[in-house]
Amino acid sequence: MLRNGMQFLEGLVDGRRVYYRGELVSDVTRHPILQVPARHSALLFDLHFDSDLQAHLVTTDDTGEPISTLYRSPTSTEDLLRRSRLIEATTHRSRGVFNIGKVIGSDALFALHIVTAALDRARGTDYRRRVFEYHRHVAHGDRAVSVAQTDVKGDRALRPHQQADPDLYVRIRARRSDGIVVRGAKAHITQAQVADELIVLPCRSLSPEDVDYAVAFAVPANAPGITMVTRPMIELEGARHPLEGPRVRHNTLTEALVVFDDVFVPWERVFLAGETEYASRLALTFALWHRFSAISYRAAQADLMAALAREVAEANGIADKSHIRRNLVELILLAEVQRMAAHLAAYRCHADPATGLVYPDSLCVNLGKLYSNTHYLSATQAFIDCAGGLAATAPSGDDWAHPDLRPVIEKYLTGRATVAGERRFRLFLLARELVGLLGGYENVTMVHAEGSIEASVIEILRGYDFSAGRRLVEELLED
Numbered sequence: 485m486l487r488n489g490m491q492f493l494e495g496l497v498d499g500r501r502v503y504y505r506g507e508l509v510s511d512v513t514r515h516p517i518l519q520v521p522a523r524h525s526a527l528l529f530d531l532h533f534d535s536d537l538q539a540h541l542v543t544t545d546d547t548g549e550p551i552s553t554l555y556r557s558p559t560s561t562e563d564l565l566r567r568s569r570l571i572e573a574t575t576h577r578s579r580g581v582f583n584i585g586k587v588i589g590s591d592a593l594f595a596l597h598i599v600t601a602a603l604d605r606a607r608g609t610d611y612r613r614r615v616f617e618y619h620r621h622v623a624h625g626d627r628a629v630s631v632a633q634t635d636v637k638g639d640r641a642l643r644p645h646q647q648a649d650p651d652l653y654v655r656i657r658a659r660r661s662d663g664i665v666v667r668g669a670k671a672h673i674t675q676a677q678v679a680d681e682l683i684v685l686p687c688r689s690l691s692p693e694d695v696d697y698a699v700a701f702a703v704p705a706n707a708p709g710i711t712m713v714t715r716p717m718i719e720l721e722g723a724r725h726p727l728e729g730p731r732v733r734h735n736t737l738t739e740a741l742v743v744f745d746d747v748f749v750p751w752e753r754v755f756l757a758g759e760t761e762y763a764s765r766l767a768l769t770f771a772l773w774h775r776f777s778a779i780s781y782r783a784a785q786a787d788l789m790a791a792l793a794r795e796v797a798e799a800n801g802i803a804d805k806s807h808i809r810r811n812l813v814e815l816i817l818l819a820e821v822q823r824m825a826a827h828l829a830a831y832r833c834h835a836d837p838a839t840g841l842v843y844p845d846s847l848c849v850n851l852g853k854l855y856s857n858t859h860y861l862s863a864t865q866a867f868i869d870c871a872g873g874l875a876a877t878a879p880s881g882d883d884w885a886h887p888d889l890r891p892v893i894e895k896y897l898t899g900r901a902t903v904a905g906e907r908r909f910r911l912f913l914l915a916r917e918l919v920g921l922l923g924g925y926e927n928v929t930m931v932h933a934e935g936s937i938e939a940s941v942i943e944i945l946r947g948y949d950f951s952a953g954r955r956l957v958e959e960l961l962e963d
């Protein structure tokens with residue numbers, strides 16, 4: 485059954501163990517800061533009942549049950565294109581912030597289908613049936629799922645079993661007749677504290693000695709033994725912009741350090757348990773799906789930056805100047821390279837015969853992601869160049885609201901005569917919100933979220949076909 489935002493929020497009051505700034509939070513939906521990312525996730529549920537999006541966001545599964553389209557396994561290029569456009573559309577409707585709730589979980593499910601099918605075939609195991617059952621549980625129950633892949637990793641030069649502390653990668657601590665007991669911690673887990681469930685995946689290739697670290701499973705977010713330490717939301721705590729505040733504040737994401745302290749997982753929810761040679765494949769297949777989602781939401785985010793830069797430049801009267809035009813093109817490139825990469829990845833998709841799924845092309849996906857990894861900072865520079873210093877130094881919405889100050893601000897912070905002073909002022913508050921307060925966070929996100937730069941470099945070199953060029957080289961050498 486599809487739930488609305490309110491039903492989703494009610495489900496989060498379940499005794500989960502969440503800390504914010506050293507305090508145990510009894511209800512993440514009422515906490516003054518954490519209610520903001522909770523409401524952001526709730527919006528995705530409400531969008532399923534939205535007149536513009538409902539037809540795209542709601543479908544039925546093979547049992548005829550209505551489910552979120554995001555949980556439907558893609559089986560064609562068109563499905564992949566639809567998925568990419570949906571992620572863009574929900575990002576736009578979430579005021580430029582990725583609404584990850586059902587996206588990342590389905591990314592993980594698609595990867596689990598593909599890898600467990602291969603594993604079952606090779607080893608005679610029963611993992612794919614469990615993935616099917618769990619997929620149905622998530623889709624029918626309309627659950628928000630976070631994915632905990634990135635281990636805390638300790639010394640990056642050492643393998644999991646070589647670490648001084650064995651808990652620096654999530655591991656199986658005990659195997660029981662009814663399930664496994666896991667221990668360890670995953671870092672940076674987006675929206676974990678407002679997810680219904682967590683899917684846990686390995687994050688790297690493993691050697692036979694790492695057998696206890698080859699583990700994938702799903703647990704409810706309130707499972708005994710799970711503690712989440714949510715990052716501080718400085719950008720909200722320090723911001724008071726009454727002009728645009730309440731609307732902007734509904735849309736934001738948080739990450740958490742998720743600690744698994746001897747968490748029990750029944751076998752039905754275990755999808756990998758010791759098969760080290762499949763850890764890397766699972767990690768990479770999830771990364772591929774999730775990077776496809778990433779370049780889709782990043783295109784929508786870049787649309788916002790490009791349009792805001794243009795509006796600010798208009799308000800300043802310099803939109804037609806040559807360097808501003810180049811800046812705008814830099815921002816358009818960020819949006820369109822992501823979009824082209826996502827669409828081409830869908831057109832060049834590959835079929836997985838064992839599952840019937842199609843998956844996006846890795847080379848295209850990683851090229852798109854690498855582009856935003858390496859061009860977001862220069863695109864931000866282009867934006868700031870268009871905007872000028874007021875993007876940092878504009879007075880506050882409180883000053884604007886003051887009856888004596890407002891006329892002064894309106895008179896002196898005016899730009900082009902055809903653009904109303906209030907509009908220009910609002911544009912700058914939004915610019916400060918976007919590249920100032922959220923900008924520091926986004927700088928890190930754009931470089932590391934969905935995998936670091938090097939992770940995409942490796943995949944691009946693995947995926948690019950040198951053969952045609954090499955033949956040409958040989959031909960030319962023979963002449």
Ligand SMILES: Cc1cc2nc3c(=O)[nH]c(=O)nc-3n(C[C@H](O)[C@H](O)[C@H](O)COP(=O)(O)OP(=O)(O)OC[C@H]3O[C@@H](n4cnc5c(N)ncnc54)[C@H](O)[C@@H]3O)c2cc1C
Nearest residue numbers: 631632633634640672673674928929932933934935936938
């Ligand atoms: C905003 C945000 C949201 C995120 N959301 C999620 C999420 O929901 N779920 C999730 O699982 N993860 C999430 N991540 C994690 C993200 O995937 C990682 O940050 C990324 O993979 C980099 O890992 P790291 O942060 O541990 O950095 P590190 O791996 O420490 O990387 C730092 C540098 O060290 C290099 N490096 C690391 N190991 C080696 C090595 N062995 N040899 C050579 N160089 C090495 C890297 O290439 C990089 O240059 C998120 C991250 C961010 C910033």
